[in-house]
Amino acid sequence: MERAEYERLRWRCIRRGLLELDLKLTRFLDQEFEKLTDEEVEAFKRMADMDDLECWKLIVSDQVPSDPHEAAVLAKVRKC
Amino acid sequence: MTIPVHKYDVVIVGAGGAGLRAALQVAEAGLKTAVLSKVFPTRSHTVAAQGGVAASLGNVTEDNWHWHMYDTVKGSDWLGDQDAIEFMVKKANEVVVELEHFGMPFDRLDSGKIYQRPFGGHSQNYGEKPVNRSCAAADRTGHAMLHAMYQRNVKANTQFFVEWMALDLIRDEDGDVLGVTAMEMETGEVHIFHAKATIFATGGAGRIYYSSTNAFINTGDGVGMAARAGIPLEDMEFWQFHPTGVAGAGVLITEGVRGEGGILRNASGERFMERYAPNLKDLASRDVVSRSMVTEINEGRGCGPDKDHVLLDITHLSPETIMKRLPGIREISIQFAGVDPIKAPIPVVPTCHYQMGGIPTNYKGQVIVPKGDEKSVPVGGFYAAGECACASVHGANRLGTNSLLDLLVFGKSSGETVVEDLKNNPRAHKPLPANAADVSLARIARLDNQKGGENVHEVRLAMQRTMQKHAGVFRFNDLLKAGVEEIKKVAERAKTTEINDKSKVWNTARTEALELDNLIEVAKATMISAEARKESRGAHVRDDALDTAETPAGRDDKNWLKHTLWYSEGNRLDYKPVNLQPMSADVESIALAKRTY
Numbered sequence: 001m002e003r004a005e006y007e008r009l010r011w012r013c014i015r016r017g018l019l020e021l022d023l024k025l026t027r028f029l030d031q032e033f034e035k036l037t038d039e040e041v042e043a044f045k046r047m048a049d050m051d052d053l054e055c056w057k058l059i060v061s062d063q064v065p066s067d068p069h070e071a072a073v074l075a076k077v078r079k080c
Numbered sequence: 081m082t083i084p085v086h087k088y089d090v091v092i093v094g095a096g097g098a099g100l101r102a103a104l105q106v107a108e109a110g111l112k113t114a115v116l117s118k119v120f121p122t123r124s125h126t127v128a129a130q131g132g133v134a135a136s137l138g139n140v141t142e143d144n145w146h147w148h149m150y151d152t153v154k155g156s157d158w159l160g161d162q163d164a165i166e167f168m169v170k171k172a173n174e175v176v177v178e179l180e181h182f183g184m185p186f187d188r189l190d191s192g193k194i195y196q197r198p199f200g201g202h203s204q205n206y207g208e209k210p211v212n213r214s215c216a217a218a219d220r221t222g223h224a225m226l227h228a229m230y231q232r233n234v235k236a237n238t239q240f241f242v243e244w245m246a247l248d249l250i251r252d253e254d255g256d257v258l259g260v261t262a263m264e265m266e267t268g269e270v271h272i273f274h275a276k277a278t279i280f281a282t283g284g285a286g287r288i289y290y291s292s293t294n295a296f297i298n299t300g301d302g303v304g305m306a307a308r309a310g311i312p313l314e315d316m317e318f319w320q321f322h323p324t325g326v327a328g329a330g331v332l333i334t335e336g337v338r339g340e341g342g343i344l345r346n347a348s349g350e351r352f353m354e355r356y357a358p359n360l361k362d363l364a365s366r367d368v369v370s371r372s373m374v375t376e377i378n379e380g381r382g383c384g385p386d387k388d389h390v391l392l393d394i395t396h397l398s399p400e401t402i403m404k405r406l407p408g409i410r411e412i413s414i415q416f417a418g419v420d421p422i423k424a425p426i427p428v429v430p431t432c433h434y435q436m437g438g439i440p441t442n443y444k445g446q447v448i449v450p451k452g453d454e455k456s457v458p459v460g461g462f463y464a465a466g467e468c469a470c471a472s473v474h475g476a477n478r479l480g481t482n483s484l485l486d487l488l489v490f491g492k493s494s495g496e497t498v499v500e501d502l503k504n505n506p507r508a509h510k511p512l513p514a515n516a517a518d519v520s521l522a523r524i525a526r527l528d529n530q531k532g533g534e535n536v537h538e539v540r541l542a543m544q545r546t547m548q549k550h551a552g553v554f555r556f557n558d559l560l561k562a563g564v565e566e567i568k569k570v571a572e573r574a575k576t577t578e579i580n581d582k583s584k585v586w587n588t589a590r591t592e593a594l595e596l597d598n599l600i601e602v603a604k605a606t607m608i609s610a611e612a613r614k615e616s617r618g619a620h621v622r623d624d625a626l627d628t629a630e631t632p633a634g635r636d637d638k639n640w641l642k643h644t645l646w647y648s649e650g651n652r653l654d655y656k657p658v659n660l661q662p663m664s665a666d667v668e669s670i671a672l673a674k675r676t677y
Contacts (some may be wrong), residue, residue, distance in 0.1 A: 017127030
């Protein structure tokens with residue numbers, strides 16, 4: 001991912017409406033993002049595009065998305 | 081260098097609840113309106129508000145605005161201005177019903193009317209018993225509010241500039257405000273937004289504290305910009321703290337945990353609240369619990385390697401009870417404390433939650449400053465609403481659900497004032513000063529050219545730790561005095577911040593450095609105003625303010641029934657009287673009394 005594109009994504013993760021998401025997504029970017037496959041990056045971008053409440057409720061739920069890349073990313077976010 | 085100029089009738093900075101409500105008022109009146117926001121509007125911090133919005137609709141229990149006014153004045157510990165409070169509580173029903181018409185999905189009664197729930201501090205018949213006054217949309221009130229108002233703004237042709245950061249106010253030699261400079265994050269370019277009216281709705285600055293429930297976005301941008309432009313900040317010593325934020329993260333643990341039997345313990349495992357509140361123990365009021373926790377920490381009985389927190393213990397509750405009644409709290413504890421509260425206690429500290437002070441305004445949303453012998457003269461073209469403003473309706477302490485009411489009422493009134501002014505006094509834009517963008521360009525050039533400077537993250541952390549230690553929930557004369565010197569040192573360090581990444585496009589390091597400039601103004605204002613106020617009132621509690629007949633609970637009306645005004649230049653303090661006179665001649669002032677519940 002190009003620097004500018006990453007920085008845009010980073011801004012959209014570290015400035016959320018909910019503190020819970022600021023903390024969680026910042027940790028994910030710092031700890032896991034570099035290791036993602038291209039498909040997982042796309043899956044994470046979709047997740048970061050979600051509304052705050054939906055995104056947080058998904059993270060603390062026990063849902064497993066049917067898309068395997070989304071499921072893999074969600075599992076990693078939950079661990080951060 | 082040519083700076084692009086965008087010309088609008090009205091420029092609004094901030095797209096949370098207050099900004100969207102203000103924008104709607106001016107855009108629907110046909111004014112050309114721009115809204116600048118660091119994030120997409122529905123991701124503003126208003127999304128975190130769950131409690132609801134207060135209005136004396138009386139749908140569930142009998143209610144009227146007189147009772148709401150009394151509760152708000154009493155909650156403010158009599159520091160709120162009674163004209164603004166009367167205005168707000170009288171407008172409450174109107175703005176809530178309007179919101180319903182905008183499509184807000186309020187919870188409803190079987191009759192179809194808006195359901196209302198009780199909330200702390202709100203009462204029937206002047207404190208007699210609790211009242212159902214809060215209108216909510218399940219646990220997503222703020223979220224639903226933002227969505228309803230954003231959609232309506234799109235229809236009203238409000239122009240949104242998303243992922244733009246406003247940098248500085250533009251004032252001419254008359255002191256009038258002519259707009260702002262702003263940076264487009266995607267390009268890093270600075271533009272001018274030239275306006276006949278500028279409305280700030282930038283939210284609070286809770287990130288000045290190390291432990292804060294506020295999202296990272298709450299960096300007090302409007303408050304900092306106003307301070308740098310010579311506008312004084314009002315009552316910045318008053319911050320509402322919540323007793324139980326997760327230590328190190330700030331995420332809120334609701335009072336419901338203690339309601340279910342949670343116990344606070346110190347390093348030796350002692351249930352210390354038994355010493356401070358023998359009857360109510362852990363269920364004592366927020367301020368009592370917070371101060372007891374801080375006393376334990378300050379006297380060396382805190383937990384962890386740094387002895388900087390206490391523990392909230394629910395391990396004695398059955399796992400079934402925790403899973404059933406407190407599932408959200410268990411998740412938060414696991415996620416942010418790394419602790420399953422079924423097995424181990426949760427580390428907690430009193431945590432900054434809400435900024436009562438801000439940019440001084442009247443109930444019309446006009447920013448007001450002292451001029452000559454007058455204490456409240458409107459600044460031409462400048463308005464503010466919501467948490468960044470101080471109307472002052474919350475005074476020394478805010479009641480729950482009055483924050484969403486504040487942003488609706490004063491968002492709307494600031495917009496109404498602008499519409500009326502431009503209708504009655506049609507005029508062209510005042511000419512921009514030749515140096516309109518110089519301050520902002522110099523700030524950015526300084527950052528780009530800084531060598532051997534300070535790390536932004538380290539300076540921000542030093543500020544947050546200084547504020548937490550010296551101007552926290554319970555305040556001590558010696559700590560405040562030392563805190564003034566400490567925060568001045570941190571402010572000096574902030575003048576030489578350096579960023580490694582000098583690129584223009586999407587430079588988040590630069591944006592964070594610019595945010596820090598705003599936070600630092602708020603931190604200085606808070607510390608210096610707090611050190612100077614030699615009494616306890618509302619959320620400002622000093623251990624040396626004695627409880628006497630003349631100063632009940634340390635509140636000294638004789639000397640301190642007044643608003644603080646802090647000026648950035650020279651850290652100068654001034655004061656102005658509290659308005660105890662309601663707006664209407666036939667409404668009686670709520671007489672001073674000891675605040676007891």
